[in-house]
Amino acid sequence: MSAVLVTGGAGYVGSHTVKALAAAGYDVVVVDDLSAGHAEAVQSLAKAFPQRTIELVQTDIADGDAVRGALRRSKATAVLHFAARLLVGESVQKPLDYYHANVTKTMALLGAMAAEGVGRLIFSSTCATFGEPQVVPIDEQHPQRPINTYGETKLAIERALPHLERAHGLRSVALRYFNAAGADPDGLLGEDHDPEEHLIPLAIRAARGSGQLTVYGDDYPTPDGTCIRDYVHVADLADAHVSALRMLERGGASAAYNLGHGEGISVRQIIDAVGRVTGRPVPHRVGARRPGDPATLIASSGRAKRELEWTPRLSSVDEIIRTAWQWHSRHPQGYAGRTAGRI
Numbered sequence: 001m002s003a004v005l006v007t008g009g010a011g012y013v014g015s016h017t018v019k020a021l022a023a024a025g026y027d028v029v030v031v032d033d034l035s036a037g038h039a040e041a042v043q044s045l046a047k048a049f050p051q052r053t054i055e056l057v058q059t060d061i062a063d064g065d066a067v068r069g070a071l072r073r074s075k076a077t078a079v080l081h082f083a084a085r086l087l088v089g090e091s092v093q094k095p096l097d098y099y100h101a102n103v104t105k106t107m108a109l110l111g112a113m114a115a116e117g118v119g120r121l122i123f124s125s126t127c128a129t130f131g132e133p134q135v136v137p138i139d140e141q142h143p144q145r146p147i148n149t150y151g152e153t154k155l156a157i158e159r160a161l162p163h164l165e166r167a168h169g170l171r172s173v174a175l176r177y178f179n180a181a182g183a184d185p186d187g188l189l190g191e192d193h194d195p196e197e198h199l200i201p202l203a204i205r206a207a208r209g210s211g212q213l214t215v216y217g218d219d220y221p222t223p224d225g226t227c228i229r230d231y232v233h234v235a236d237l238a239d240a241h242v243s244a245l246r247m248l249e250r251g252g253a254s255a256a257y258n259l260g261h262g263e264g265i266s267v268r269q270i271i272d273a274v275g276r277v278t279g280r281p282v283p284h285r286v287g288a289r290r291p292g293d294p295a296t297l298i299a300s301s302g303r304a305k306r307e308l309e310w311t312p313r314l315s316s317v318d319e320i321i322r323t324a325w326q327w328h329s330r331h332p333q334g335y336a337g338r339t340a341g342r343i
Helices: 012-023 039-048 064-074 088-093 095-116 149-168 199-207 234-249 267-278 302-307 317-330
Strands: 003-007 027-032 054-058 079-081 120-126 171-177 179-181 213-216 231-233 255-259 284-287
Touching (some): 003 012, 003 064, 012 027, 012 039, 012 079, 012 234, 027 064, 054 064, 064 095, 088 095, 088 149, 120 149, 120 234, 149 171, 171 234, 179 234, 179 317, 199 213, 199 267, 199 317, 213 267, 267 317
Parallel strands (some): 003 027, 003 079, 079 120, 120 171, 171 255, 179 231
């Protein structure tokens, strides 16, 4: 089995995908600057898969020499690209930072790939490229009109990829996830952001007594007034990346796929589900809307199911929350609670 390079592989979705790749028989080189990722996650995976090579190269993806060296040494045949900034609200406040991190640095990575002749890319994209939905559920033909900087930066890369294919033969799959959630069912990996801005871990923290959850707006045009999202388990997303990689390895054409369940769940319903799973109330208050948040985002994943033969295994919101609760209960301080911290 060949080797692959994973940028941002010490982060949340990236580390779960490294696990899925190792389980599928790939050797993996993780390139991560550890500004948001955790070396401990990669170390745990290396221990869990001693038969595979799982290496961490701590560097910025903008360092072309370092990335080219990692590609050359590993003889990687593909890149799975997760490294990015991803907070919608922050992206609206700091557009220059987001264009630099998500566009300029990605172009440096793509330049390193072209220089080393690596012709397969799995790109971590987002449903934020669609903006306010005109129809729900959202399929791949839906117009892409982002309403926040994060979505714009991801769409900029999606639009660049066909040009790179014509010039350099780079075939790619863009995977537009909806809301990644949950934790590794085996308990090896979890979600640990600083600051944390994702709903389920924040609700779990509140249930554990660590402050009060803020609900950003309760006056949206939805049944209970709170935003509706499509939650997909992170392990299922990881499986989709492996399926997309294998499709390219079989000679498949470049494509984009939406990844979700096709079921919308409101913020209030998530709060109720966290209370149900944990057996604890979730203290919360209503705050102002965040700029750049659409009211409803629900995926149509029929194309991924047909062409990638991908079907989510952890389909209920209670299952998703249960895996997250188990990980956070065992690691109340996140990855730092298991070791001296990041390196």
